[in-house]
Amino acid sequence: MPVINVSTPSATYDVTIAPGLLRTLYPRIRKLSGSKSPRLVVVTSPNIWKLWSKRFLASFPTPPEVLFLPAGERFKRLPAVERLAQELAVAGADRDTLLLAFGGGVIGDITGFLAAIYMRGIPYIQIPSTLLAQVDSSVGGKTGVNLAAGKNLIGSFHHPLATLVDPELVLTLPPAELRSGLQEAVKSAIIRDPALFRFLEQNAKAILARKPDIKALTRVVTASIRVKANVVNIDERENGLRMILNFGHTIGHAIEAATNYKQLLHGQAIGWGQIAALHVALNRGSITQKQFDRMSTLVHQYGPLPPFKAQASRLVTLTASDKKRRSGRRAFVLPIAIGATEIVFDVTDEELLTATQSMLATMRQLTKS
Amino acid sequence: MPVINVSTPSATYDVTIAPGLLRTLYPRIRKLSGSKSPRLVVVTSPNIWKLWSKRFLASFPTPPEVLFLPAGERFKRLPAVERLAQELAVAGADRDTLLLAFGGGVIGDITGFLAAIYMRGIPYIQIPSTLLAQVDSSVGGKTGVNLAAGKNLIGSFHHPLATLVDPELVLTLPPAELRSGLQEAVKSAIIRDPALFRFLEQNAKAILARKPDIKALTRVVTASIRVKANVVNIDERENGLRMILNFGHTIGHAIEAATNYKQLLHGQAIGWGQIAALHVALNRGSITQKQFDRMSTLVHQYGPLPPFKAQASRLVTLTASDKKRRSGRRAFVLPIAIGATEIVFDVTDEELLTATQSMLATMRQLTKS
Known part of the structure; x- marks a missing residue:
């Protein structure tokens, strides 16, 4: 236990x-x-x-x-x-x-x-x-x-x-809620736990099936809580490290606001937010194309992320009220490898817009196929 | 300064x-x-x-x-x-x-x-x-x-x-609001500051007149804040000593609730609450008749406390929701001398009722005269 x-x-x-x-x-x-x-x-x-x-x-x-x-x-x-x-x-x-x-x-x-x-x-x-x-x-x-x-x-x-x-x-739990919750597990893996990342990659079927038993899922739950507890133990009040738990949440929260908190489950919005954040990271060279592919594949593996309607520019505007801002500066969490992240304060609205447009392009592609 | x-x-x-x-x-x-x-x-x-x-x-x-x-x-x-x-x-x-x-x-x-x-x-x-x-x-x-x-x-x-x-x-400030505020100064004097008590007794005129200057009043403000800060420094979260600041507030809050927070200023309700609490103390022998007289005289000196309509039994019932209770026990603050208090947990509803009736009798007497 x-x-x-x-x-x-x-x-x-x-x-x-x-x-x-x-x-x-x-x-x-x-x-x-x-x-x-x-x-x-x-x-x-x-x-x-x-x-x-x-x-x-x-x-x-x-x-x-x-x-x-x-x-x-x-x-x-x-x-x-x-x-x-x-x-x-x-x-x-x-x-x-x-x-x-x-x-x-x-x-x-x-x-x-x-x-x-x-x-x-x-x-x-x-x-x-x-x-x-x-x-x-x-x-x-x-x-x-x-x-x-x-x-x-x-x-x-x-x-x-x-x-x-x-x-x-x-x-x-309905399957969609299970998958929504697993997006936060994917987040924990991306930001801080390469072993959890591999486990999520390799055991998706057993985790999602919850059958024949819930051992695989219990392992995911335990590892995710361990990531969270470890981060909180180091930085309870979110003055530094704890901000990494916000990975995918800047655009994710904007998506929730743009859809009036009604259309998507929280984890689904965060899933899309992670895709957008991965695009920011790729565009700046924080991660390689190969790392981008593995991470975005994992996000989609625990999808499907349902489509929604919102202008990229509107989403970027909505990030302005994000409460992670300090004195007007926006903290943004970027992966730098599988299971490792950095916090930066210089992500521009233009970068966010480009990344959000890429995310929406992915959404259109998935909807077509 | x-x-x-x-x-x-x-x-x-x-x-x-x-x-x-x-x-x-x-x-x-x-x-x-x-x-x-x-x-x-x-x-x-x-x-x-x-x-x-x-x-x-x-x-x-x-x-x-x-x-x-x-x-x-x-x-x-x-x-x-x-x-x-x-x-x-x-x-x-x-x-x-x-x-x-x-x-x-x-x-x-x-x-x-x-x-x-x-x-x-x-x-x-x-x-x-x-x-x-x-x-x-x-x-x-x-x-x-x-x-x-x-x-x-x-x-x-x-x-x-x-x-x-x-x-x-x-x-x-309107005079009634000034006097209302001074009831909390009277409270500070009763619970913890014999020197402030004497100063309030001997300088009522200068304090209330705010003329020719506000030196006397400033001294009262400073001494009252010192009492409060000293108590808070010892017991921030009200696990013990800080409860003494609640002197007069058990019945005082009940009076405010019974009059819908509209009829009396806070300090006026607390003034009456102090009178009721002094009666509890007198009836149990925590203070002498002479101490009771000096303390209740000081409360009235910074009056007048306006009359209000409420049944004693109703006021006692209203104290049941007082948030100073812990696991159903009611903490009650009693003076044991000028400038000294104790916290007790065994004040019964009957004692409160008797004291509240005495307070209401005083009110009737003052209204007549």
């Missing part, structure tokens, strides 16, 4: 990855809480709860309070946080109440933020149900919601007491 | 108190920002800006961007934060933007919270314009907004880069 430690100046906690873990939640949570009878409130979505509540509750002596939030990026806004906070207050939750975030990235981000600001901070545990949340958003302490002006513009750093990952949860 | 240092595990900064300071803001802010041309955004209320913008801007080479928030506790809610955040994003504010909170407690609490959660945290400076904000809310890093379910139930600990206090700003 892999246990990966996150250790930053503001918190230390473990990410536990174990198939079947969901049936053994309560004793783990009680131990983490340090209380004999912790006061628990679950935040989840109706869909997740319908599928998994029986297994989730199997180890609980008495069922905890459950608050619901509809799934979907469009609910990741402050009014949802206010409503949940009001429900917590009405339920009598105090500073010793422990929240359990059970769901995908939206549930985890909102619940983490709710925990960060309810009574100026209460503890929470991440129990991610989607692959995307397991490999990325449930680790690292970033929490938050969107503004009309952009994604994740409101938030806090607030680490969970623990992240509990049961890879069996992804057995019921 | 008194400079009081706040030094906690999460931040170190200075509170500077100087009459006339408002005319010299820009060089101070530039130095604090560490930038030659800091990107600044002021958050203020239309009223404050109308009165003071000329003096505020006197030292600025170019005027900064200004965002407005109407004054008043009823605007201290999440939708106001969302609107301001959206305006910041539209104005292109990034992680290096420095917010200037210029106004009373509501402006300071909201702007501090906005700074805490905009892009997961940007810097801000407190420039409090009311006495209440100067002696209390602008120091200590507590930021936040209200929920329908209660006051300050949403928030963060986020310290300012500095707090800049110009006592001349209180020269234009």
Whole structure:
């Protein structure tokens, strides 16, 4: 059972990855809480709860309070946080109440933020149900919601007491969501893990099939979390290294904004964003054509990335509000080899435009064929 | 020019108190920002800006961007934060933007919270314009907004880069607001500063008159901030000692809730809350009748505390949602002498009810006479 430690100046906690873990939640949570009878409130979505509540509750002596939030990026806004906070207050939750975030990235981000600001901070545990949340958003302490002006513009750093990952949860994920989550695994491989890169290249079939067992997928999840934890341990607050986790996200976020967060799954947008970023890298000579081919092939291997409609110039304009900017400068993450990256600040709008046009050309080609 | 240092595990900064300071803001802010041309955004209320913008801007080479928030506790809610955040994003504010909170407690609490959660945290400076904000809310890093379910139930600990206090700003305050602010000074004296207590007893006339100069008032402001900073330096996160700052606030917050945050100024509600808390202390023998008399006389000296309508039982019920509770236990602050307090956890609802009834009896007596 892999246990990966996150250790930053503001918190230390473990990410536990174990198939079947969901049936053994309560004793783990009680131990983490340090209380004999912790006061628990679950935040989840109706869909997740319908599928998994029986297994989730199997180890609980008495069922905890459950608050619901509809799934979907469009609910990741402050009014949802206010409503949940009001429900917590009405339920009598105090500073010793422990929240359990059970769901995908939206549930985890909102619940983490709710925990960060309810009574100026209460503890929470991440129990991610989607692959995307397991490999990325449930680790690292970033929490938050969107503004009309952009994604994740409101938030806090607030680490969970623990992240509990049961890879069996992804057995019921629709294939598109599985593939969307795997784009973040591809990202982890490209930026920092050549061994994971090769494993993803060579085991796509077993990983995507989730059959006969989920060993291959569990290995991908574990390696991806290890990359994330390792980066966060070095740079919790994104003053430097942590920016590499943003690979593919500059254009990816612009694509999500241009399509109103409705048309593509997050991982699909990030997939296209990685293609665009690879073009920037190729055009500057940061990577060779051969490296470009291997990396873009891997991205598409975990596709298909669905087509969408947007002007290249519009996408570039939308990157201007990217919150990775500091004093007007845009940080951009470029691969320099398989599993190695650099952060640069001099990528021009023209370079971005050219690369985005190449990405859109690829999209047209794929749609034709 | 008194400079009081706040030094906690999460931040170190200075509170500077100087009459006339408002005319010299820009060089101070530039130095604090560490930038030659800091990107600044002021958050203020239309009223404050109308009165003071000329003096505020006197030292600025170019005027900064200004965002407005109407004054008043009823605007201290999440939708106001969302609107301001959206305006910041539209104005292109990034992680290096420095917010200037210029106004009373509501402006300071909201702007501090906005700074805490905009892009997961940007810097801000407190420039409090009311006495209440100067002696209390602008120091200590507590930021936040209200929920329908209660006051300050949403928030963060986020310290300012500095707090800049110009006592001349209180020269234009309506007398009721001045007296409201002085209730927090009275509180500081009761809980921790016998010398300030005596000074408040003996100089009420000069303090309240703000004439011929504001030396007496400046001394009260400075001493009150020193109490607050000293307490926060020992216990930033309110795990122990910091709870003493809550003296008078258990019933005070209940009074504000019962009157819909509209009828009384914060300090007026806290004044009544102090009277109720003094009754609890007297009834248990924590203080003598003579100590009770001196303390309640001082509270009324900085009155008048206006009457309001509420059942004692209703007020006690409303204390149940007080966020100082931990696992259902209510922390209650009791004076044990002039300038000394203890925190107890065994004050019963019956004791609170009796004390609240005594407070209401005093109110009826004062209204008659």
